[in-house]
Amino acid sequence: MKRTVPLAIVMVGGILFMIQYFIPHQYSQTLFNYYTEWAPIVGAFALVLGVGSLTRLHSHKIKRKAKNWQYSYAVLIPLFGIPFFALIMPQNLGGGMMESMGGDRLTQGVFDFAYMNIQVPIQATMFSLLAFYIASAAFRAFRAKSALATVLLFSAIIVMLGQVPIGELLGKWFPKVGLWILRYPNLGAKRAIGLGVGFGVLATQLKIIFGVERNWLGGAGE
């Protein structure tokens, strides 16, 4: 019951739906429709797990007054406050979810305000922060220590210069060569890596279906 039945469900479901793709009979199509209707509902409940773990972690931190425990409030307050404002608080009191993200920001309510003015800028800034780290990584990686490293260096420089106006000023061929590198040799390498990943995905899917790969069962009792 604890391991065998879930493994059997995976095997039967996997084989059934694999066959369904090749035999799109009315019955198998109905089964497929049920799955596509039910899967998002089952998946949505998985969020309870994530929210539960996050709440448990941070409430324990606050209880034990662990290091930096004060910041746990910065997780817990929006974690419950945002859904409260979005789903329970009426729109005329600053709650509710607006369909459009445009217009006056504050009148959209707390939910949209937090999303547009905290979430979006923080995420964009975090990604842009990588520009600095990638620059320092480039400083270490872009050393023409060997022929292969030199190829990497030139390829990166040409692609970068090909995308900015200064590249075109330096030489009219920069954008063309940059684009050519992206379209052909880069595509060749990417495709080979992609095919390798594709075969890996297929192998993993088969391993899961046939119960060879069982890590997904986790450690919830034997």
Next chain:
Amino acid sequence: MSETIGIWVAAIFTIGIYSFLYKENPLYRLSEHLVVGISTGFGIAVTFTQVLKPKLIEPIVTGEHGAWLLLIPAILGLLYITRFFSGVAWLSRYPMAFLMGAGMGIGFPLSMKASVLRQLEASLVPLYEAGMPWDVVVGNIVMVLGTLAALIYFFFSKPHKGPFFGTGSKIGIWVIMVGFGATFGFTVMGRISLLIGRIQFLLGDWLHILK
């Protein structure tokens, strides 16, 4: 007024994140924790309004024909919660098994099609056709041979020796390095454009130095 408050809040958090470049500090930690809380809270609200409400609650409440069947995925989903109770935690494997099994079964032919067959099909291009520009001809040859060579490089079941596997893998690593360089350059430019966007926001929307 509301717009101004929003811009100030966004600017403070933007600076908070950039302050990490100097060293970790309370404003950065606050921003970091807030983004976790807000994005999860946003996830809850969206999941409820986009999935649970229209696909589960409303059909059951309005008594739609056959809606009682939706109780099956609802009960399956609720079994996830057993993960918090060690004695019955194994029950959480059932919803996972439902999603995994069917998901893998549906995914297998689709992965085969998208990740393998379509990729192979796209690699089978004519190397030369009348009227084809020379850069496209060279490009197609480089792309086809490059894909083969890079595949040989990743084929570890045979030693990389001899004219086929040895030379093939050597060409393969050159193609891969060109690809890595191009990807690196492309990523750098993407991040730089995000950085420019944030600087424009700070200097334009916030400080009004840029017009």
